[in-house]
Amino acid sequence: xxxxxxxxxxxxxxxxxxxxxxxxxxxxxxxxxxxxxxxxxxxxxxxxxxxxxxxxxxxxxxxxxxxxxxxxxxxxxxxxxxxxxxxxxxxxxxxxxxxxxxxxxxxxxxxxxxxxxxxxxxxxxxxxxxxxxxxxxxxxxxxxxxxxxxxxxxxxxxxxxxxxxxxxxxxxxxxxxxxxxxxxxxxxxxxxxxxxxxxxxxxxxxxxxxxxxxxxxxxxxxxxxxxxxxxxxxx
Amino acid sequence: xxxxxxxxxxxxxxxxxxxxxxxxxxxxxxxxxxxxxxxxxxxxxxxxxxxxxxxxxxxxxxxxxxxxxxxxxxxxxxxxxxxxxxxxxxxxxxxxxxxxxxxxxxxxxxxxxxxxxxxxxxxxxxxxxxxxxxxxxxxxxxxxxxxxxxxxxxxxxxxxxxxxxxxxxxxxxxxxxxxxxxxxxxxxxxxxxxxxxxxxxxxxxxxxxxxxxxxxxxxxxxxxxxxxxxxxxxxxxxxxxxxxxxxxxxxxxxxxxx
Numbered sequence: 390x391x392x393x394x395x396x397x398x399x400x401x402x403x404x405x406x407x408x409x410x411x412x413x414x415x416x417x418x419x420x421x422x423x424x425x426x427x428x429x430x431x432x433x434x435x436x437x438x439x440x441x442x443x444x445x446x447x448x449x450x451x452x453x454x455x456x457x458x459x460x461x462x463x464x465x466x467x468x469x470x471x472x473x474x475x476x477x478x479x480x481x482x483x484x485x486x487x488x489x490x491x492x493x494x495x496x497x498x499x500x501x502x503x504x505x506x507x508x509x510x511x512x513x514x515x516x517x518x519x520x521x522x523x524x525x526x527x528x529x530x531x532x533x534x535x536x537x538x539x540x541x542x543x544x545x546x547x548x549x550x551x552x553x554x555x556x557x558x559x560x561x562x563x564x565x566x567x568x569x570x571x572x573x574x575x576x577x578x579x580x581x582x583x584x585x586x587x588x589x590x591x592x593x594x595x596x597x598x599x600x601x602x603x604x605x606x607x608x609x610x611x612x613x614x615x616x617x618x619x620x621x622x623x624x
Numbered sequence: 625x626x627x628x629x630x631x632x633x634x635x636x637x638x639x640x641x642x643x644x645x646x647x648x649x650x651x652x653x654x655x656x657x658x659x660x661x662x663x664x665x666x667x668x669x670x671x672x673x674x675x676x677x678x679x680x681x682x683x684x685x686x687x688x689x690x691x692x693x694x695x696x697x698x699x700x701x702x703x704x705x706x707x708x709x710x711x712x713x714x715x716x717x718x719x720x721x722x723x724x725x726x727x728x729x730x731x732x733x734x735x736x737x738x739x740x741x742x743x744x745x746x747x748x749x750x751x752x753x754x755x756x757x758x759x760x761x762x763x764x765x766x767x768x769x770x771x772x773x774x775x776x777x778x779x780x781x782x783x784x785x786x787x788x789x790x791x792x793x794x795x796x797x798x799x800x801x802x803x804x805x806x807x808x809x810x811x812x813x814x815x816x817x818x819x820x821x822x823x824x825x826x827x828x829x830x831x832x833x834x835x836x837x838x839x840x841x842x843x844x845x846x847x848x849x850x851x852x853x854x855x856x857x858x859x860x861x862x863x864x865x866x867x868x869x870x871x872x873x874x875x876x877x878x879x880x881x882x
Contacts, residue, residue, distance in 0.1 A: 488720075496718040496719075498679070
């Protein structure tokens with residue numbers, strides 16, 4: 390119900406481009422450090438762990454492939470989604486929740502502005518647009534993390550590693566990851582807005598809204614990750 | 625005052641939240657250009673009444689006429705047209721803290737595309753001057769202002785689009801007596817200058833006496849007494865007497881929770 394109304398406001402004028410821009414910067418740019426750090430460490434751990442595993446089968450050569458597939462298909466979108474859910478989903482729920490309990494949302498209505506259109510639609514648009522970009526950057530950083538560990542710690546040949554990464558990466562891996570990212574962006578912003586919009590009863594209500602936004606977004610991300618993977622790759 | 629066709633006419637308004645009945649057959653008339661203050665204890669449904677008229681809450685039954693036009697339970701699109709006649713001063717100010725003061729004041733103008741950003745800023749500065757704030761305030765953010773200044777900015781925002789009806793939700797709550805009087809003066813001055821109709825709710829009797837032409841007392845979901853402000857001391861109603869004199873003893877029993 391809420392998401393239907395919200396989506397319909399995304400595609401109907403008037404648009405608040407200024408708000409969309411502000412939200413894009415907030416979601417995209419300011420999330421880069423945390424998403425980047427997450428990506429580089431998961432890339433590094435992935436290389437290290439798969440080395441331990443593959444060494445038992447003398448299949449160390451497959452590390453580059455494993456890293457790039459795991460990052461682009463799975464870890465990039467999911468980890469970035471979870472981090473952004475914590476960062477952005479919580480902030481949105483808290484901000485909109487505070488606006489609700491201080492009557493700012495009522496004030497919007499009395500000033501002939503639809504709160505859904507002004508508050509919720511720009512955030513949804515920004516979330517769906519920015520998450521794929523973030524995940525794309527995270528993919529690159531994650532692969533780079535795997536490269537660092539493989540080359541400097543495990544003693545792989547740098548150009549061989551890059552070559553096998555490049556040979557193995559398939560467009561559909563990356564694209565499926567980016568589609569997931571867009572869906573996660575929608576989930577995160579929708580949950581943040583929904584719980585904030587419906588928060589009740591002062592500071593405690595806003596706190597509860599924040600918790601619910603992060604928890605529900607995280608669970609939905611993980612379940613939709615499975616559903617989307619099933620849709621893309623199961624036959 | 626036009627008695628035949630009031631600006632706001634509320635008839636038999638009912639609103640309940642679950643089991644809790646808040647408004648129980650409320651009738652109220654506000655004439656054109658008149659200032660009516662609804663008084664009543666905390667939790668008697670004053671805010672709910674305002675929100676029903678504003679369309680923020682949907683009444684369970686009853687009728688609300690604005691200029692003779694039914695607005696209770698109408699569609700959101702039509703509601704938009706009616707809302708343009710309204711200005712509202714919220715209890716806590718409800719300023720948008722992500723926007724500078726001038727954008728707050730000009731928000732309604734900008735959202736209706738009545739003015740370009742440059743024009744809107746000029747209008748905002750003029751409205752701020754009307755409530756006694758200098759142009760240096762216009763670029764500050766709401767969080768940088770004192771409570772009294774926030775109330776003034778909020779008043780400036782309520783009058784920015786030259787509304788026909790202005791609603792005041794406890795305009796003096798949380799202010800010291802002097803600042804409260806300043807706000808009262810501003811309310812009287814601005815509504816009179818604009819010829820606007822005003823409906824206020826408050827439990828501050830000093831404020832009510834100052835800004836009201838007529839006072840109505842809300843108790844147990846109904847208006848139990850209404851009359852000109854001069855008559856309030858001789859209302860002959862025990863409930864009103866108790867309320868305006870602020871006595872704990874009387875027919876009104878406050879629910880005191882331990």
